[in-house]
Amino acid sequence: MCTLEKRGNVYILTLTGNDEHRLNPTLLDSIRSALRRLRSEPTSPSSVLITTAHGKFFSNGYDLSWARSTTSQSITSSRYRMMSSKLRGLISDLISLPMPTIAAITGHASAGGMVFALSHDYVIMRRDRGFLYMSELDIGLVVPAWFVALLECKIGNPKARRDVVLKAAKLTAEMAVGKGIVDMVGGNAEETVEAAVRLGEEMFKRKWDGQVYAKNRMVILGKVLDKLGFDETVEEENGKGNRSKL
């Protein structure tokens, strides 16, 4: 589901396989497990994490068809809650990761997959294929407040945020750079990863303390951390399932 390798001074986490890398519990657990292994590596001076994926998709978001592949409405609700909880845990892990993070986007990143991508400190996106796409409006769903908190921390322009959420815009790398959403356009998939590795090696030379880096990131992204405890699209305030929103 995912591999973690070291290349030079940087780590590369790869979502493997040619599928949509849907964020079901299995993949989410697999990614979080890789991040735990990463944290146990020596971190001073801090290394750098690059996240990328094989195939046409970076990640196409939650595994909605898995959630719905049951006749029981309450099981469906609990599956949504589980994926939401695990994704929020993953985002928390990324925000507290004691090293700079770079997403090398080599395919489509939609909804939860786009959020996963934007949770990295730097985003480099392949020029010739793939969209960033907050698909919720197109598929009858509501973007959770915690996604919006992340978008506010990463996309400064209100009109760009409006286009992302209220037009479900499909953004190529060049459109995304133009809107201030990604940092850099890469060439093809391989070149995108190489650009990420080069950026990572530059960061590595700065020899920052990983724990200090993480704490500084957590201060900047404090508003996102504040929202990670709850997802109103899958649960009521009292923790019960909320079936009508997903």
Added chain:
Amino acid sequence: MCTLEKRGNVYILTLTGNDEHRLNPTLLDSIRSALRRLRSEPTSPSSVLITTAHGKFFSNGYDLSWARSTTSQSTTSSRYRMMSSKLRGLVSDLISLPMPTIAAITGHASAAGMAFALCHDYVIMRRDRGFLYMSELDIGLVVPALFVALMECKIGSPKARRDVVLTAAKLTAEMAVEKGIVDKVGGSAEETVEAAVRLGEEMFKRKWDGQVYAKNRMVVMGKVLDELGFDGTVEEENGKGIGSKL
């Protein structure tokens, strides 16, 4: 430590001497005292304050070596708390000052010194020397939440804020203008102050009521005011000191 003079219709507060203008309690008290004298001047129509400095530094931040020049850890902690408290008082004074404020940056402004500069309504920065530099990551410190609140109010681009905090970027005036952090690039030190005086004279002609100006500024910067009561890098929630974060 600092002087306050009137030039035409504007006031100029100058941090004197060729040192780093470290924000120790003495300098902080001296600046706040000058601002109190300024408030007691007639303010309607409101004048304008220009803050500038002599020498190579605008301000190089907290006086960390003073804080650490003791064998007692608890004395060090209390010195950090004192400087933090007095800086937050100064920030509050500037945000509530009943007149427009312009920082004429004629040298390096680092960490708390950069925050002090950004508290002004307008920032003009000398072209040929000096950096804006949020140095904390490079020296193993964590940026306090109040600095982040100030940056969110003053630096609109999330990527610029990331570069400031998570790369500890050293910004020349031209880089700072490009990132939307400063308003204008001045020439030499003297020309920078003159540009500030000209801008101040233009503002003076608008004949705003100083109290009304201050209240409007306090609304715009409400999120910063909300963070001034507490500094998590120097104290616990119960007001106790923290030895380890500075």
